Amino acid sequence: MGSTACFVMVSKNDIPIYEAEVGIVPKKEDAAHQHQFILHAALDIVQDLAWTTSAMFLKAIDRFNDLVVSVYVTAVLCASFFQEVHELYIKTLLNPLYLPGSRITSSHFDTKVRALARKYL
Amino acid sequence: MEPDVSIETSSMIRAAVLPIGTIPTPLFRDYASMLNRHQTVSLSSISSFYTEHQKSPFAHQPWDAGSLRFKFMLGGSPPSPWEDFQSNRKILAVIGICHCPSSPDLGSVAQQFSNACKGYSSSLVQRCFAFCPGDSQLEDESHKGSNLVLFPPADRQTQEFHLQTMVQDIAASLLMEFEKWALQAESGGTILKTPLDSQASLSSEEVIKAKKRRLGRAQKTIGDYCLLAGSPVDANAHYSTALELARLTGDFFWYAGAMEGSVCALLIDRMGQKDAVLEEEVKYRYNSVILHYRKSFIQENAQRVSPLSFELEATLKLARFLCRRELSKDVVELLTAAADGAKSLIDASDRLILYVEIARLFGALGYHRKAAFFSRQVAQLYLQQDNKFAAISAMQVLAMTTKAYRVQSRSSIEHNISDDAGPTHTDGGKMHHHSIVSLFESQWSTLQMVVLREILLSAVRAGDPLAAWSAAARLLRSYYPLITPAGQNGLASALANSAERLPSGTRSADPALPFIRLHSFPLHSSQMDIIRRDTAREDWWAGAAPSGPFIYTPFSKGESNHSSKQELIWVAGEPVQVLVELANPCGFELMVDSIYLSVYSGNFDAFPITVNLPPNSSKVITLSGIPTKEGPISIPGCIVHCFGVISEHCFKDVDNLLIGAAQGLVLSDPFRSCGSVKLKNLSFPPISVVPPLPLLVSHVVGGDGAIILYEGEIRDVWIRLANAGTVPVEQAHISLSGKNQDSVMSVAYETLKSALPLKPGGEVTMPVTLKAWQLGLMDPDTAAGKQVKDGSSPMLFLHYSGPMANSGDLQNESAPPPGRRLVIPLNVCVLQGLSFVKARMLSMEIPAHVDGTYPKLVQVESGDVEEVDGLEKQTDRFMKIDPYRGSWGLRFLELELSNPTDIVFETSVSVDVENSNSNKRPSDFKCGEFSYPKTRIDRDYTARVLIPLEHFKLPVLDGSFLVKGSQMNGTTSGRSSSFSERNSMAEPNASIKNLISRIKVRWQSGRNSSGELNIKDAIQAALQTSVMDVLLPDPLTFGFRLAKSSVDHTKKLDSPKNSDVQDNSPLSRGSIIAHDMTPMEVLVRNNTKEMIRISLSITCRDVAGENCIEGDKATVLWEGVLSAITLKVPPLQEIKHSFSLYFLIPGEYTMLAAAVIDDANEVLRARARTNSSDEPIFCRGPPFHVRVNGTA
Secondary structure (H helix, E strand, O other), X not given: OOOEEEEEEEEHHHEEEEEEEEEOOOOXXXXXHHHHHHHHHHHHHHXXXXXXXXXXXXXXEEEEOOEEEEEEXXXXXXXXXXXXXXXXXXHHHHOOOOOOOOOOOOHHHHHHHXXXXXXXX | OOOOOOHHHHHEEEEEEEEEOOOOHHHHHHHHHHHHOOOEEEHHHHHHHOXXXXXXXXXXXXXXXXXXXXXXXXXXXXXXXXXXXXXXXXXXXXXXXXXXXXXXOHHHHHHHHHHHHHOOOOOOEEEEEEEOOOHHHHHOOOOOOOOEEEEOOOOHHHHHHHHHHHHHHHHHHHHHHHHHHHHHHHOOOOOOOOOOOOXXXXXXXXXXXHHHHHHHHHHHHHHHHHHHOOOHHHHHHHXXXXXXXXXXXXXXXXXXXXXXXXHHHHHHHHOOOOOHHHHHHHHHHHHHHHHHHHHOOOHHHOOOOOOHHHHHHHHHHHHHHHOOHHHHHHHHHHHHHXXXXXXXXXXXHHHHHHHHHHHHHHHHHOOHHHHHHHHHHHHHHHHHOOOHHHHHHHHHHHHHHHHHHOOOOHHHHHHHHHHHHHXXXXXXXXXXXXXXXXXXXXXXXXXXXXXHHHHHHHHHHHOOHHHHHHHHHHHHHHHHHHOOHHHHHHHHHHHHHHHHOOOOOOEEOOOOOOEEEEEEOOOOOOOOEEEOOOOOOOOOOOOOOOOOOOOOOOOOOOOOOHHHOOOEEEEOOOOEEEEEEEEEOOOOXXXXXXXXXXXXXXXXXXXXEEEEEOOXXXXXXXXXXXXXXXXXXXXXXXXXXXXXXXXXEEHHHHHHHHHHHHOOOOOOOHHHHOOOOOOOOOOOOOEEEEOOOOOEEEEEOOOOOOEEEEOOEEEEEEEEEEEOOOOOEOEEEEEEEEOOHHHEEEEOHHHHHHHOOEOOOOEEEEEEEEEOOOOOOOOHHHHOOOOOOOOOOEEEEEEEEOOOOOOOOOOOOOOOOOEEEEEEEOOEEEEOOOEEEEEEEEEEEEOEEOOOOOOOOOEOOOOEOOOOOOOOOHHHOOOEEOOOOOOEXXXXXXXXEEXXXXXXXXXXXXXXXXXOOOOOOHHHOXXXXXXXXXXXXXXXXXXXXXXXXXXOOOOOOOOOHHHHHHHHHOOOOOOOOOOOHHXXXXXXXXXXXXXXXXXXXXEEEOOOEEEEOOOHHHHHHHHOOOHHHHXXXXXXXXXXXXXXXXXXXXXHHHOHHHHHHHHXXXXXXXOEEOOOEEEEEEEEEEOOOOOEEEEEEEEEEEOOOOEOOOOOOOXXXXXXXXXXXXXXXXXXXXXXXXXXXXXOOOEEEEEEEEEEEEOOOHHHHHHHOOOOOOOOEEEEOOOEEEEEEOOO
């Protein structure tokens, strides 16, 4: 599969507030959906696991076929990639016009996340 | 692989349940369900059917507590290649089910059954249950010897009892067969094989190996039978042996199988009691099972057969055993591992079963997203099979995922809606942010779209047009912003295609397009306002706010509880309208075949309309209907017939969507994207329908346009009221509201009253008299004539109502039907008319002649101030003798008026006269008004109008002026006279007002316009300074006359009428001649009610004004006393003082009388406007002319 990856930020209430296909974007649209489906399903595990460990970074908590799910749980939301994105997210949260829990539509955020993905992944 | 496996599966006896003969499927299912209740048969219950033929190999059979377990396979199943390995996979019994009425020939049934049994070579017991046999069938002997069991017709309970007995019989037979088999196997001789064992001819080495293994495998199989026979202890013993043998021979596969059996035996032995130790034990042993299955993998035949499915089955069995929330971590690991195995499975159906089981287990664990994920995998596997049944399965499986992905069809969550409809309704739209977010929880739009698309695809393939329609509708409605216009078109055609295959009138729970929100309630015309009736009060409308079109009024804003939310009242039988806004945010034209309000209460007839929405557009439409019956109405949304299917669109859903859009939680606001403005969220208020009410409709006769009036113009307006309702008007009340209410002079309320009750269709015409108000000086703009819409017009409020209650209603129970309010705006447009410039007093005094007559006659007693000598000179009507001063006087109020308009005005002055003595001689006086010649004022001209101030003099100057005043204005009476300064000053003011109010300046213009000038303030200002002189008489009146007629005059005082006639003739006037002694009299009259003591003096002046009585050059000689004459004048009496003059020179002389009042009282002081009590009060009479004839 190469270095294909999908990055999704999920707010509480299970709303995806940011999604990006990073790395080599899969050619087939199906596969892209598959990534999200796996991430969505992994939330069940994250939800349970987050309570049992104090670690923020949960590496490879779930997998399906060749796809492995790693999660970075923040107080409100590789390791360095997640950390930097977390910082970005905090900056976004500080924006008074951003309502916590709603979709992140900032193109700046998107550009930064993709740049970080190229750097680390 | 097999579905639904668990550890206990190993202990279950499989029995195929087959339909025999023709039997309707529902009946077959019904019989099978009866059978299914006997899955567990206790050993104690079968002991009566059991016969021990030889010593049982199951030595430790728990006859008291143990049981046999059945697994009924409906429709049977094909034989498994693995049934040697796991005996529970064998079909050990065949049960046929036959419905006798549909299969009359029992012989053939028996034949069919035995044929069916041939497919199940492993079966040990066969029975065919024939239900409901007829009499002839009962007698039929042809099937004797077969396995046919007839169930005599009986009630259900009896049948079930029969069935239980038969199952127990089968169980006993099976148990005996198992015993037989176990004994046989123990003696050796059975060869047990699995597909794993090489199919090729065995090499010698392998033969030896196989022989060694045979014993272990036999032990394992006996163990299996012990389990099936319900004897776990025996099973365990055999399994232990088998394990030992298998380990020695390296027979890993059978080792694992025996291990599985031993775990099952363990659990059966524990009879379902679980504890941590047991769990650990099971976990440990099963891990070993899984490991050994894995070990048994043989590379060489991996292409053909693999123990992988057993490994995965074992994994699933363990997962199922552990499946508890607390152990979720273990279960997740097991299931993840199992999922990993999926891609190594050769058989697609195995993969399907695996995913199904994984999904089920995740679901049981509460991991709904995981369950949904694997369900979707299942659906995808189904979709890979290109057939209709697989598609149906895919559709059904996907439908199960919709909850986790939040794309449920409304039909599957109907109960949820009704649950949360309550609280959100009472919330009144004020939801917390938290709950709004929760509405949009788990909205993974990408996933949702994929799932819906797959549902659509599978539904199309499965040939379920309604499901396809619903999926396409959900997809289009929720995700249109993410779908390209081409995709939107595709969905639209998918909707249309699906609808074509549906019967017309099909309903779908899921709405498609358009988006519909409540826009507003059209403004009730003010003609239809409904007022709650307060039965306790006579004025029932008071205090009730009009129901009005406004849901939020500023007055109710402060109240926090939602009970203050205005209820909307609709009237049965009167059409109502609701404005809704539709939005079509998609790129195709949307045809809404019909849309109407959805009402469940059954008392509303909604009228459907057709709407056409162009791409990306919104439209506000009016939906109407008629409430039919009284009671509450709730309107949750609209019923829409669009894309060939009928669906209900709830306002609440769109409201939530819009809230979500406002919070950034939803992709797009469909209304805003269509360019519609943002609206305040409006939720449907509670609506109640009241019984029919009367409905008055008004219009102004001659047109409802503005009534154009000049300032002060008075005009009658006719208002026609018609009852357009179906109920008579029984009560009506008119009140005024708005600005300039006093411009409505009168309303013919009586006319309306007399027309009540006004029947439906009845009409009444009611005059209203209007008087145009003065234009303020502040607004020159409006004076210029553009004041139609400034709201300064008054309004008539007509509150009316029908009968109190309908016949048959309990009056006490229900509130009376409300009344209504009709607002009749009187659109008055006032134009500037005559304008007032200034006012002033004009007065003039002309001396009287001294002659034989006394110049005035006063009826003191009657208080009559009427001019009595008005007949004297008709040409000089305004020249009046002041009856109190005895002189001729003119007193006018001069008004200067200008006419800035472009029409001509004619003014006329009139004075109302209130005759205090009208009861006495009414015929002699012009009661009512005096009128004077008209004055014409042309446009742009200024003219003066003179108002004679007469008739106003009070007859007596005294302290009881108060009493006099009360006679004139009629308001204050009976007040004792007090001489305080205050009262004596306050009283004139009242009198002035009274005086002013009687002066009216009317105008007329053209034929139709007439009015009155509002000049009261101006008159008051002009009169203020000289009001005393106008109103009050002098305390003393002086008069001169020639003494020779004095005798006659005393008579005349008593009969003034006669004297009028005689004295006023000029002939009666005497003349004075020089050089002659002229006896004269001075008359002093006391106009007060007190005795006045005066010191009177008389002078005579010549034309030069010189005193000609005294001094050196006196030209008049005199006789009598002329100065310092002390007199007492009784109240309201006159006295005379006689003297004689001798004129030396003919010519004109002037006689003057003057008096100093001694001991003046307060009244006199007030009249004289003096303050100090020391100051003498000096009264001077008017001059009298004396013409002396003769020659010098």
